[in-house]
Amino acid sequence: MSDQMPVNAEEIMAVIERNDSARLRAWLKTCTSCGLCSESCFFYLANDNKPEFMPQYKARKTLGELMKNKGKVTRAQLEEMKEVAWARCTMCRRCSQYCPFGIEIAVMINVARQCMRTQNVCPDRLMTIDQSYVEFGNQMSIPDEEFVETCEWMAEEGQDRLKDLEIPIDKEDTNIMFVVNSREPKYYPQDIQEAAMVMHAAGENWTMPSHGWEATNLSMFSGNLKVAGQVTQTLYDAAIKLRAKKICITECGHAYRAAKYEGPYWTKQPGGKAPVEVTHAVALFHSYMKEGRIKLKHKFKDAITYQHPCNLSRSGDLGELGDELMEMLCENYVPMEPHREWSHCCCGGGGFIPMGADYKKTRMVAGKVKAEQIQKTGAKFVLVPCHNCTDQINDLNKEYNLGIKVMSFKELICELMDLPPHMKPEGEEDE
Amino acid sequence: MYAFVNGPLVWIAFAVLVLGSLWQIVSLYKMSKRTDKVYYDHYNPGAAAASVWAWLMPFGSRSWREHPGLTVGTFAFHVCLIAVPLFALGHAATLEFNRGIAWPSLPDAVADKMTLVFLAAALFLLIRRFAVPQVRIVTECKDIVVWVITVLPFLTGYLSAHKLLLDPDTMLMLHVFTGCLMLICIPFTKLAHVFLFFMTRAFIGSEFARRGTKTW
Ligand code: SF4
């Protein structure tokens, strides 16, 4: 239906004007078309170095065209741009590290996405997700009661693994308010249980909110920043209401970036800082290990590598901590090359995973770079602290016959940790 | 004509260069105060300086290290581009003769060699534009125009110093003329990256530093 709607150039221009900044102007003026950004982009590398995949060209074909035509473009043009802005860039920002002027192609692509979103040009699944956030507060349309029930069920079931395991809901004045990716209650409730086990074992004073428990923010990628701001505000509000000291994001990449770095701007926080400190499971688990609050029976023995999610290790400050945590937990950690902030995107981010089946083939082609990186390490285990990367690497595993197993930190810690005697379930106590 | 080119035009060119650049910098700065809150919220002078520095050094950034050929070409191009006009004996002598300012200079033979290095590097960059598909696809007409504007003063300078092609006086006039043209174009074309480089790098250095990562 929207296919027949005329394009509203004013709406597009309003987005461009809103995003018109001195740095955007400086970028447009300085780009010397040197091409240095090309080989930094995994899309370019995975698509046989086809020039159409080089970052600057993609920015030019989207935002550039919109600006040049002052928003007066046809639906057909918008559809073409959609395939560039969503299916050829994950906004991973690696290219800005390689550009002599630090031009942020990802930001330009993001503005282009916002422009297109005003015309309802956006991968369908991502648009539905915006709706789901508005109606349910989470991307998977889970009612709050169902979430709370899942937690109760997981706590009860988890008592077989850790005596008296609890998942406190809406507890006030805690140190940590832990929030999850709604994939967890929907498909992987074990994840919630395992996170709870780690925090319980570490003696953490923590809670989960019955409302505002969703950490993901896919509206950041659909280009609907109004909804993105609402999602973030709900999260902040929950923490403020419960007077939690910190918000801790589960092992999810973009959720951390949204809550810590972009969210403060969507919600107009003074100084661009979140009103409540935002941390991530990687940092939390790192501190438990470092402070000796979690003890291990032994380290993980097999060769294992680590996927540095772009949103944690490049757009977030967790590259080094991720590596350190790997060293603390594993005997034989083999990093991928390049890694940390220079890591390649796996092509799960930028909204790619939820874009669904239509885009799977593109995702598998572009993921080749990551598949090869993994293969080169020779490791059969890959630790992945991000849900979107997890889905992507599991898919790559099948596509490229990698023969690997994907793990998360909480899963690994639960497997390795040495529970104090009073936490061991009946029958396992040593006394 | 000769008198105008070698006299007032030079002053006009310098005035346009200075005032034009200042105007660009001031207007962008003012705009940034309004539009780049994120930059002022997280401004990190150390990271900004480190980011600028790493990219000013050959092989100082990861990107330079991964592209050694282009790095050598780019640095040869830029070092000669700045050093030759600044320290050419002819320029120093002119300055001293007209204004009585003593200025350090390079021996003629060195400036001569550096001009050739510059021209070779420029040719390399031009060929690269057309030969490398990912560069060709983003190359526009204005990239070529800017290239020509930058190369002409060096070419004419070399030709006039060696009394080639045209009679030396005419060639010298062309040299001064094209030199002025380049100076005038700096603030208003892609050549503005001379000064904008520092702005954009300071921004990205700070922006990535706030996320605990590096851009070099
Ligand atoms: S690396 Fe930067 S300057 Fe070079 S083409 Fe890419 S965006 Fe432009």
Ligand code: SF4
């Ligand atoms: S942000 Fe990432 S995916 Fe997008 S163009 Fe740059 S390197 Fe490629």
